[in-house]
Amino acid sequence: MTQTQMVDEDVKLITFQQELEKDVGHKVKFVGSSVSETISLCLANGLSKKAERLKDQFKVPERRFWHVKLRALADASDFAGLDAFSKSKKSPIGYEPFVHVLAERGHKSEAIAYVPRCDPPRRPDLYVACADWASAGKECVAQKDRSRLE
Numbered sequence: 001m002t003q004t005q006m007v008d009e010d011v012k013l014i015t016f017q018q019e020l021e022k023d024v025g026h027k028v029k030f031v032g033s034s035v036s037e038t039i040s041l042c043l044a045n046g047l048s049k050k051a052e053r054l055k056d057q058f059k060v061p062e063r064r065f066w067h068v069k070l071r072a073l074a075d076a077s078d079f080a081g082l083d084a085f086s087k088s089k090k091s092p093i094g095y096e097p098f099v100h101v102l103a104e105r106g107h108k109s110e111a112i113a114y115v116p117r118c119d120p121p122r123r124p125d126l127y128v129a130c131a132d133w134a135s136a137g138k139e140c141v142a143q144k145d146r147s148r149l150e
Contacts, residue, residue: 013038013058020050035060036068043072066093074101079110086114094118099126108132124148 001009017030017038028045030038035058042051055065070093073082086098095117102111108130115126115135120143127136140148 009058016054016057020047023047023050036064039065039068040072043069044076063092066091067097070097070101074105074107077107079107082110083113086117096122096126099129103129 013035014031017033020030020038020042021028024045024047028041030041033041035054039051039054039060042048042054051069054060060068069085070082073079073085082098082102086095091098095114096119098114099111099118102108102114111130112127112132112135115123115130115132118126120139124136124139124143124145127133127139140146
C-alpha cells in the first residue's frame with residue numbers, strides 16, 4: 001500500500017468517525033480510534049448497521065470482526081445479542097472464545113451455554129473455567145477420561 005493510499009484510508013476513516021459522532025450527538029468520541037475500536041464503539045452504542053458498514057468498507061477480516069463483536073457484546077452484557085450473533089451463522093472463530101471472554105468478564109453462567117458447542121475433548125476444561133465442576137465431571141465420564149476425572 002502506498003503512502004497516498006494510506007492517507008486516503010485515514011481520511012475515509014476520520015470522515016466516517018465524524019459522521020458517527022454527529023449520529024450520537026457528540027456523546028461518544030470516535031475520532032482517533034482504530035478501525036477495530038470504532039467498530040467496538042459502534043456496537044456498544046447500538047450502531048450495529050454502521051459497524052457492519054465499517055467492516056465492509058475497510059475490509060475487516062471476518063475472524064477479527066467476530067472477535068471485536070464478541071468482546072463488545074460481552075462488555076455490554078448484551079447476552080441476548082450475543083446469543084443471536086452466535087447463531088447468525090457458523091462462527092469462524094469457533095465457540096471457545098465465547099466461553100473464555102464471558103468467563104474472564106465474570107459471566108460464567110452465561111459462558112456455560114456455549115460449552116456444548118465446543119469440541120468434545122476441550123469441554124471438561126471449559127466447564128472448569130466456568131467453575132461448573134459437576135458438568136466437567138459428567139463430560140469426563142462421557143468421554144471415559146478417568147485421568148481427568150480424578
